[in-house]
Amino acid sequence: MTEVIFPLDQNELSFTASDGSVIRRTVLQSGVRVLTEAVPGVQSASVSFSVAVGSRDETNGHFGSTHFLEHLLFKGTAKRSALDIAIAFDSVGGSSNASTGKEHTSYYARVQESAVPLAIDVIADMLTSSVLDEHEFNNERTVILEELAMNEDDPQDVAHEAFFEQVLGEHELGRPIGGTNETITNVTRDAVWEHYKAHYRPQDIVIAVAGKLEHEKIIELTEAGFGSAGWDLSVKASPRERRSLASAEIVPMGSLRVIHEENSQANILIGTEGIVGNDYRRYAMAVLNTVLGGGMSSRLFQEIREKRGLAYSTYSFNQGYSDAGVFGLYAGCSPAKAREVAELMLAELQKVATDGITAAELELAFGNVSGGLALKFESTQARMSRLSGTELSTGEFVPLDEALRRFREVTVADVRDLAADIAGRAMNIVAVGDLTEDTFAGLV
Numbered sequence: 001m002t003e004v005i006f007p008l009d010q011n012e013l014s015f016t017a018s019d020g021s022v023i024r025r026t027v028l029q030s031g032v033r034v035l036t037e038a039v040p041g042v043q044s045a046s047v048s049f050s051v052a053v054g055s056r057d058e059t060n061g062h063f064g065s066t067h068f069l070e071h072l073l074f075k076g077t078a079k080r081s082a083l084d085i086a087i088a089f090d091s092v093g094g095s096s097n098a099s100t101g102k103e104h105t106s107y108y109a110r111v112q113e114s115a116v117p118l119a120i121d122v123i124a125d126m127l128t129s130s131v132l133d134e135h136e137f138n139n140e141r142t143v144i145l146e147e148l149a150m151n152e153d154d155p156q157d158v159a160h161e162a163f164f165e166q167v168l169g170e171h172e173l174g175r176p177i178g179g180t181n182e183t184i185t186n187v188t189r190d191a192v193w194e195h196y197k198a199h200y201r202p203q204d205i206v207i208a209v210a211g212k213l214e215h216e217k218i219i220e221l222t223e224a225g226f227g228s229a230g231w232d233l234s235v236k237a238s239p240r241e242r243r244s245l246a247s248a249e250i251v252p253m254g255s256l257r258v259i260h261e262e263n264s265q266a267n268i269l270i271g272t273e274g275i276v277g278n279d280y281r282r283y284a285m286a287v288l289n290t291v292l293g294g295g296m297s298s299r300l301f302q303e304i305r306e307k308r309g310l311a312y313s314t315y316s317f318n319q320g321y322s323d324a325g326v327f328g329l330y331a332g333c334s335p336a337k338a339r340e341v342a343e344l345m346l347a348e349l350q351k352v353a354t355d356g357i358t359a360a361e362l363e364l365a366f367g368n369v370s371g372g373l374a375l376k377f378e379s380t381q382a383r384m385s386r387l388s389g390t391e392l393s394t395g396e397f398v399p400l401d402e403a404l405r406r407f408r409e410v411t412v413a414d415v416r417d418l419a420a421d422i423a424g425r426a427m428n429i430v431a432v433g434d435l436t437e438d439t440f441a442g443l444v
Contacts, residue, residue: 004397006035006390008239018401023387024215031203031237032226035387036218037210039380045211046384047119048108049127052206052240052392053199054101055179056172056321064144064179064187065195070100071144072192073107075136077129080122082136088122096123102173103243103321104392110381113212117221120207124225127200137189144184151178155432156332159267162257163430167273167326169251202226203237206391210383242395243322245278250324252428255444259432266338266433270345270444271328272425275418277320278394283406284414285318288422290365291357291415292316292348293329297364299348300329310337314345322393327422335434342429342443353423356416369407373400 004015006025013025022038055066076082089096094111096119107126109119151157161176168174179187209218226233250273275281293300293316300314314331329345357365376382377400390397398406427444 002402004399006395006397008241008395017399021383022215023397025391026215026219027239028202028219028223028233029236030231030233031201031205031239032222032233033206033239033391034215034219034222035206035208035391036213036215037383037387038213038215039211039383042211042380044110044112044380045116045119045209045213046108046110046380047116047123048106048206048208048384048388049123050104050106050206050208050388050392051199051204052104052243053195053204054103054105055175055177056102057199058172058175058195062187062191062195063175064183065192066105067100067178068140068144068184068187068192069196069200070098070105070107071140072132072137073126073130074098075140076131076133077125078131079129080125085122085126088118092118094119100177102175102177104388106388108381108384116209116211116213116218120209120218120221121225121228124222125229127205128226128229128231132189132193132196134189137192141184144178145181148178148181148184155261155263155265155267158259158261159269159330159430159432162259162432163269163271163328163428164326166253166257166428166430167250167271167328168324169253171248171250171324173321173324201237202231202233202235204240206388208384208387208391210387211380242393245276245322245394247276248323252426255426255428256437256440257428257430258435258437258439259430260435261432263433264334265332266335266431266435267330267332268338268342268345268433269328269330269430270342270427271326272422272427274318274325274327274422275320276323276325278322278396279320279325281414281418282320283403284410284418286369286407287357287362287365287410288352288415288418289316289318290368291361292352292419294365295368299352300331300345303348304331304333304341304344308344310334310341310344314341316349335439338431338433338435339439339443342431342440346427346443349419349423352416352419354420356412356419359412362410362412362415366407366410370404373403
């Protein structure tokens, strides 16, 4: 089985995966997209309502609005208080939450199969009928500021936020997802309401449900949930176009940034622009990350922690978005060992770029990736996220068998060539701790 394409202009699509799950997709005339995966042998389901709006989509006067909305939609609707929303899920033993990303926002729940109608009704109510009360708005501003303060007290979070800003420069993906103290303090209720009206329309909504379900029933529940809130789904609209997947021009802020804090540990990130989310080399990237910094057998872990005892945590990563990506190496260590650790991280990347990996490492990485995917998709929430992610981003649904085939096609040369490409790019260092820029002089 190869990939399955979800074209925006095709209203119905259905196929059966090799594990017996049935994936279906319906585009309603209003532009609402409903995707389901009926999974054999489970008694629960995961439900999400998503919109393709993230922190990158904010404009002047609206910075921080996306994260603000995520909080506010739980604060009450015309017919449910915030407590009513919480009780609804607690009363059926379910869980609910939401997440704001750089390119999308999701509201989701996991419930027993019999409670799926409740979950859809409650989330549809939240998305369509939240009152955005001025008093609740001001209360939630304080909550968000406390959340940001908590993140600012975590040096590792500070380092990662600064790293994305450093690598991506003025690109909108470099902005922090949660906003800043300044943007959250300054944004108004009217600005958040304007942001909501621009991005929470029927044609923006993607509903994904995975688990024990009937596709037709999910559509009925969707129409009933939106209809009771006054949304007219009979008005024809085309689904929102997906983002352009053309790579953007990225100009980093600079090669070195040290944030001085009197901490007992230094948090160090070294990296550069990575690969975008749909890059054909993403399968080789998963292998590279596994071998270089993906686990206890990885080169970074073995060289920096096991052989030398220089750090407790060290890893590599690539975060790909529609038009940009970030590749990085991380380690937390004593400030006195910061330069040595930074040199070792760069050296391990360069070794792969120059000499490649071994056949044994390639096989280990494939076992790691295939096992991880098999375990991951035991979860209905992971399957739900795969559906919504596919619909919101590339439109290319890759079944597990096809994904494993693509991983199996990765060669030692593919990994070496990708590492050489990454290592040949201008590197950036971001460090938080009791350090100065002189610590890393000459490294980048």
